[in-house]
Amino acid sequence: MSNQIKHRERGSGAPLVLVHGFPLDGRVFDDQLDALSARHRVIVPDLPGFGLSQPYDVAEMSMSWLAGQLHSYLQSINALPCVLGGLSMGGYVSMSFVKTFPADVMALLLIDSRAEADTDEGKQNRNRMIEAARARGMTAVVEMMFGKMLAQSTTHQRPQVAEKLRQIMRDQPVDTVCAAIGAMRDREDFTPLLASIRTPTLVMVGEYDVITPPEVAQRMRDGLPRSWIARVEGAGHISTMEQPERVNAAILKMLDEIK
Numbered sequence: 001m002s003n004q005i006k007h008r009e010r011g012s013g014a015p016l017v018l019v020h021g022f023p024l025d026g027r028v029f030d031d032q033l034d035a036l037s038a039r040h041r042v043i044v045p046d047l048p049g050f051g052l053s054q055p056y057d058v059a060e061m062s063m064s065w066l067a068g069q070l071h072s073y074l075q076s077i078n079a080l081p082c083v084l085g086g087l088s089m090g091g092y093v094s095m096s097f098v099k100t101f102p103a104d105v106m107a108l109l110l111i112d113s114r115a116e117a118d119t120d121e122g123k124q125n126r127n128r129m130i131e132a133a134r135a136r137g138m139t140a141v142v143e144m145m146f147g148k149m150l151a152q153s154t155t156h157q158r159p160q161v162a163e164k165l166r167q168i169m170r171d172q173p174v175d176t177v178c179a180a181i182g183a184m185r186d187r188e189d190f191t192p193l194l195a196s197i198r199t200p201t202l203v204m205v206g207e208y209d210v211i212t213p214p215e216v217a218q219r220m221r222d223g224l225p226r227s228w229i230a231r232v233e234g235a236g237h238i239s240t241m242e243q244p245e246r247v248n249a250a251i252l253k254m255l256d257e258i259k
């Protein structure tokens, strides 16, 4: 196993690290990489075992393990402290990161994510997904998840975005995906952590996100002492691909405000 994280980057200046969700890789930030690099050193890693970061021994996977691997890697490329942004599962990793390494995070972006742990029913669904993935591979995971990921308008009006997302999902290896499902199932409840996060935080949520809906994002924002919320019109759960201009504008506005 090479156990080596790989990343793509553009631009110079303060590091802005964007962490992808599940079962995805850094391509969900293709539209952020260029647009935000005029003002930042934008760094888009693929988490251990995903995308370009293969092969990787993922037996120990948990949110805190992912945060630790990412932290060591960012240190090795001289990218700390950074602005840290995470989409969905990337948000769980980012919350774990800020819990352990608060001094290394200048600002936090939590995009289409949530603070709460899985419910019992959610945990059972995770177990079902692991079984289905083991039996039928990524086809089963795509079948179980794809319909919930995008706003209807994205699927109908921008089929190339839907096709790209489907391809990114298909490209992830089953072993990594099963390890990540287990890690999400067992993740801690970050709600008690929120009040202690002094880092300025932008919460973003797609208007039509059904996986982490706007009311869930609002609750998270309410628990964070220095926070903003931006509702991304016309987006579902993958707002960085669905409405990149709106997402980029919200990120740049927040970063300007905290300068």
Ligand code: MLT
Binding pocket: 020, 021, 022, 023, 087, 088, 089, 090, 184, 211
């Ligand atoms: C993600 O987009 O990363 C996942 O849907 C998050 C989750 O299933 O909890």
